[in-house]
Amino acid sequence: MGATGADMEWMGDNRFRKSLLSICIAGVLLLVSAAVWGEANDEERFLSGDRGLRLRGRLKEEVAVGLDTPRRFSKVKTIGWLDAKQEISDSVTLRMSGRGWWDGVYSLTDRYPENVARDQETELSLREAMLSVSHGPLDLRVGLQQVVWGEAVGTFVTDVVNPKDFREFVLPEFTDIRIPLWMIDAAYAVGDNAVIEVVWTPEVRFNKLPESGSEFEFFRPPLPSGAIELGSERMPRWTLRNSQGGVRVSRNVSGWDLSVQYYDGFDGVPVLSRRQTGFLPDGTPVYSLTPGHHRLHMIGGTLGKSIEPVVVRSEFLYTVGKRYGTQDPLDDDGVVRRDTLDYLLSAGGLFFGNLDATLQFSQKILGGSAGEIRQVGVEGRVTSTFSLRLASLFSGEKIQTSAMISVNADRGDYRISPRVEYYPAGSLKVAAGADLFGGPPDTLYGEFSRKDRMYTEIEYRH
C-alpha cells in the first residue's frame, strides 16, 4: 500500500534540495494563509459594497494511491491558493491570485522519471492579475485571467478561450485546469438581457500535456516505421498576426439563455507533421516529426433553460481547420484536415427531494472519414459519450456523496469517480474517493485503465 523500502531510501541530493525548497514555499503559503485568517473573519467590511482589501486562502493536502499492483503513492500534494481583491472605487477593482504546490511523491518514490519530477513536483504561479473597470453598460477586464464560455457542467465544448493543463487529465477542478492568459475582455450590456463580449489576447500558449512517464501520460499512436527525428514544438511568436480573439453574444429570450460565439485561435493540441528527410545507408527511411499548432476558426452556441424541475442545456462548436494525425503512410505529411462538430445535450435536476442528477450526451462528428486517424477521443467519424453525475447530501448536509460516470458509446471505455465529502466545520472539508478507468488502451479513458486510484483530501478555506 505504501512506498516500498527502496522507494523510501532513494532520495537524490538534487531532489532533496528541491523538496526542501518546495516545503519552504508551502510553508510560506501556509503562514500567509494563517495571517489572512484574521482578515477573512472581518467579513463585515466586505459586505454591502464596503470597499477594502478582501483576502481569501485555501490550503489542501491531496494523497492518492494507485490501485494497480504494487500499490504505491501517486500523489502527496500540498496546494495553496491565495486570492486578493481590492476595490479601488465603485467601478474599478483589482484582483490577484496565485497558486503554489509541492508534490512529495517525487521525493518519496522513484516511480517517475526525472523529467516528470521537474515538470510536476513544484509550481508557483500567478493565476490572476486583472484590473476590472465598469462604466455604464461597459465592463472591461484587462490582465491575466480566465474567460469561461459555455453552459454545461464538466465539459469544455465551447470553453475555448484559455488553453488547458492536462497533466492530471481532467481530474482537478476546471479553474485549475484552465491556463490563464493575458488578455482584454470587454462586455457591453445591450438592454436588460443581452451582452456582447469581445476578447483578445496577444499571448500564445497551448495545452500543457503530461510528460512522458507521468501518471496520466496520454496514449501515443505508433510512429511510422523508419528512423525518427523528433523536432521541437513550433511555437508561434507573440505578434499581432498570431494574436487570438473572439466575440460572444448572449441573450435571454423568454427564459431561454442563448448565445453564439466565434473564436479565432490556435489549436491547443499539437499535431505531429511528418516529413521524410532521406534514407539511412541500409535503405531505412528517415522521418522528421514536428509538433505544430494550426489556426482554427471556432463557431459555437449554447442554450440553457429551466423547465421546472429540470434544467436543459446544450452546447455546440463547429471547428474549421481542425487537423488530426493520420497513420496513412501515403499521406504527404501525416496530417489531415477534418472540420469537426462537437455538441452536447444535457438535462439535470433535483429528484426524490435529495438526488441531484445530470445526464449528458455528447458527440464529436468529423467532416469526413476518420480513416487512419488514431487519436484518443476520436473513435470513428462519430464518437458518442454519455455522462451521468449524481450527488446527494446527508446528515444535516455535512456529508455529500457524488459520482461521475462517463462512458464512450463506441468502444465502451469508461471513467467512474465516486466521492464522499465531509464538512466537520465551516472552513474544513475532508474528502475521499476513487477514479476508476477501463477500456482499450488507445481510448480516452482506457489509456488510464492501469492508473485507477483512491485518494483522500483535506482542505481548509478561509
Place this chain on the structure above:
Amino acid sequence: MYRTVLAVFLAAIPLSSHAMDADEIVRNADLARGPSGSYIWKVSISHSEPGKTVAASGYEVYVKGPDKVFVKFVSPARNTGRSLLALGRDVWIYLPDAGKPLRIPLAQRLVGQVANGDIARTDYAGDYSATLLGTEKVNGVECYILDLKAKAKEVTYSAIKYFVARETFHPVKAEFYAGTGTLLKVGTFGEYREFGERIRPTKLILEDAVRKGVVSTMHFGDLRVRDLPEKYFNKNYMKNLD
C-alpha cells in the same frame, strides 16, 4: 339560452370580485415580508435534523424591484465566492470552481428545507393566482385562508395554502405543495418587529412535512434600503461580485 348566459354572468361577478380581493391580500402580505424598491438584507439559515448538529449559513440578499435578486453567500467559508442571481423566474448560480454562472431551477434546494426560490423569489402576487377560501384562527390570530396556484411552471411551488392575518395582512403560515398535491413543507412566520419602517416577520420556520423534526429557520436582519446599480443584476457580472 338567455337564462343560462345570465346565470353564468351573475355567478361570475362574486367570483371575480372575490379573486381581486384575494390578490390584494397577497400583495399586502408581500409588502409585509419585504419592502418594494431597492434594498439589501442579511439572511441567515440554520438547519437541524433530529440527532444532528445544527448547520448554519449566511447570505446577503440584494433586491431591486420585484424581479431582480442577487444573493451573495457569506458563510460558511466553503460557500464564500458563490452567488445566486434571479431575474424574474430565471435563476443562475455562480460557482468559483466552475468559473461561470450555471442555470438552475427555482425549486432546487438551496440549503435544508430552503429552496432557491424561498430566498431569491418571494413575489407571491406575481407568481400565483389567489383564491380566498375563507377565514380561520391560526395561533390565536384571525387569518384569511388563500389558495395560491402557480401561474407558470417555472415557480418554486405548484400551490401554496397561505394564511394571512386579517387585521394586519401579516403572513402567519404557509403550506407549500408539489404538483402532485403532496404537502412538501409548512412555513411559520414569526418574530415580528419594526424593520425598514414597517412591522415585518424576521423569522420563517420551514418544517419538512414528511420527515418530522427536519427544520430550517430563516432569520432576516439588518435591512438597508439603498439604490443598487443595475450591473449587479447581470449574470455576466457575477464573477466581479465574487
